[in-house]
Amino acid sequence: xxxxxxxxDAEKDGEILTLEFxxxxxxxxxxxxxxxxxxxxLYEKLAVIYKQLFDNMLNKNIISAYVAEGQGYAYAVAQxxxxxxxxxxxxxxxxxxxxxxxxxxxxxxxxxxEKEAEVLAIEGAFVLGSVISEQRIVWKEESISLKxxxxxxxxxxxxxxxxxxxxxxxxxxxxxxxxxPVIIRSEMKAKPKVFIPVFPGTNCExxxxxxxxxxxxxxxxxxxxxxxxxxxxxxxxxxxxAISKSQMVMFPGGFSxxxxxxxxxxxxxxxxxxxxxxxxMERLLNMRDGLVLGICNGFQAxxxxxxxxxxxxxxxxxxxxxxxxxxxGRHISHMVHTxxxxxxxxxxxxxxxxxxxxxxxSHGEGRFVANDEWIKKLxxxxxxxxxxxxxxxxxxxxxxxxVNGSFHAIEGIVSPDGRVFGKMAHAERRDDGVAxxxxxxxxxxxxxxxxxxxx
Numbered sequence: 001x002x003x004x005x006x007x008x009d010a011e012k013d014g015e016i017l018t019l020e021f022x023x024x025x026x027x028x029x030x031x032x033x034x035x036x037x038x039x040x041x042l043y044e045k046l047a048v049i050y051k052q053l054f055d056n057m058l059n060k061n062i063i064s065a066y067v068a069e070g071q072g073y074a075y076a077v078a079q080x081x082x083x084x085x086x087x088x089x090x091x092x093x094x095x096x097x098x099x100x101x102x103x104x105x106x107x108x109x110x111x112x113x114e115k116e117a118e119v120l121a122i123e124g125a126f127v128l129g130s131v132i133s134e135q136r137i138v139w140k141e142e143s144i145s146l147k148x149x150x151x152x153x154x155x156x157x158x159x160x161x162x163x164x165x166x167x168x169x170x171x172x173x174x175x176x177x178x179x180x181p182v183i184i185r186s187e188m189k190a191k192p193k194v195f196i197p198v199f200p201g202t203n204c205e206x207x208x209x210x211x212x213x214x215x216x217x218x219x220x221x222x223x224x225x226x227x228x229x230x231x232x233x234x235x236x237x238x239x240x241x242a243i244s245k246s247q248m249v250m251f252p253g254g255f256s257x258x259x260x261x262x263x264x265x266x267x268x269x270x271x272x273x274x275x276x277x278x279x280x281m282e283r284l285l286n287m288r289d290g291l292v293l294g295i296c297n298g299f300q301a302x303x304x305x306x307x308x309x310x311x312x313x314x315x316x317x318x319x320x321x322x323x324x325x326x327x328x329g330r331h332i333s334h335m336v337h338t339x340x341x342x343x344x345x346x347x348x349x350x351x352x353x354x355x356x357x358x359x360x361x362s363h364g365e366g367r368f369v370a371n372d373e374w375i376k377k378l379x380x381x382x383x384x385x386x387x388x389x390x391x392x393x394x395x396x397x398x399x400x401x402x403v404n405g406s407f408h409a410i411e412g413i414v415s416p417d418g419r420v421f422g423k424m425a426h427a428e429r430r431d432d433g434v435a436x437x438x439x440x441x442x443x444x445x446x447x448x449x450x451x452x453x454x455x
Contacts, residue, residue, distance in 0.1 A: 020083020
């Protein structure tokens with residue numbers, strides 16, 4: 001049976017290096033460590049080398065680093081290439097034994113050329129090669145494309161742990177809706193309040209709360225207690241009171257009630273169909289300039305409640321758009337690229353139509369499905385807000401980008417008036433030191449846009 005082991009250490013985020021190569025033209029330097037006849041490190045020398053390495057990292061002489069493993073320098077270089085798909089040209093005088101020998105404990109570094117001499121002052125350090133823009137690893141006359149290398153790397157587990165689902169047939173429809181919001185706020189708030197309900201299984205309330213605090217809102221987080229009948233009654237009262245005092249409601253992500261019974265978010269939907277909660281939500285949207293946001297499990301709840309795509313709490317019809325299981329047949333956890341294709345919603349007032357934003361997606365039931373009539377209506381009304389795309393913004397049905405197999409690569413939709421917005425990717429999962437190895441724009445400023453609506 002396989003053993004999976006994790007080791008965790010704590011360090012200041014500003015002093016941590018990520019492993020991916022950053023830019024073509026940089027030098028690749030290896031720092032071997034001294035070992036005895038039993039292949040164990042000479043720890044006194046090791047401490048000196050690691051101290052020199054750490055000092056160079058603090059001085060920004062090293063911009064990427066990876067600890068070589070049993071497979072040797074060649075494996076370490078390949079891993080560093082994969083992150084940004086930058087290639088490497090290895091020094092021709094290095095032989096095969098040096099490239100593939102057991103190197104546990106050695107480091108492979110990316111170094112700016114002007115810092116090369118300082119890093120080479122480390123005992124035993126030598127130039128292994130250089131970073132190139134071409135997506136290949138080159139050594140002497142040998143050359144392998146990074147795509148081929150990635151395929152080989154993923155192959156061992158691909159038969160039992162599929163990376164991607166089937167790519168749906170056909171081409172994704174995509175149009176740009178830039179007519180702006182159709183609603184106008186009548187009530188101003190210096191610091192609007194947002195109610196964040198927490199259910200058994202919710203796990204994104206902290207990130208969501210922090211995102212709204214950064215944006216200038218005042219979050220009110222309430223936990224729904226369901227251990228006793230009296231707990232449920234009190235929770236309903238607390239939720240209703242919180243909605244009545246708030247300008248916004250945000251359904252965070254997670255796995256409410258373990259995504260049971262019979263699918264995700266049904267527990268949330270059942271609670272919010274309570275007469276009192278339903279009345280407060282209707283007052284919020286129809287009489288009090290309210291906005292509603294749902295991300296991941298929250299998006300599923302908005303769909304189950306009918307708030308999306310209808311803009312009101314109602315039962316789903318047989319042909320209503322819905323979210324169902326990913327085509328890969330399991331939970332997926334990926335960074336995804338989403339393209340904003342509509343500015344109908346106030347939630348998207350600070351996002352640029354046509355811009356691609358990169359956020360984490362983590363769900364088992366994120367595949368958006370709808371019939372042709374609904375698809376046509378949603379696009380024409382500007383209700384399709386975001387779509388999965390490649391990094392260049394080409395909306396794609398390819399399962400590499402459309403990770404759950406959504407119809408027409410739809411990632412997020414809004415209600416007819418734009419007040420309600422739901423999406424699958426976690427725009428709230430960002431902070432200082434988070435996803436620093438992910439490049440491109442990550443902040444759609446959804447939370448700032450919601451706050452701005454009341455300013």
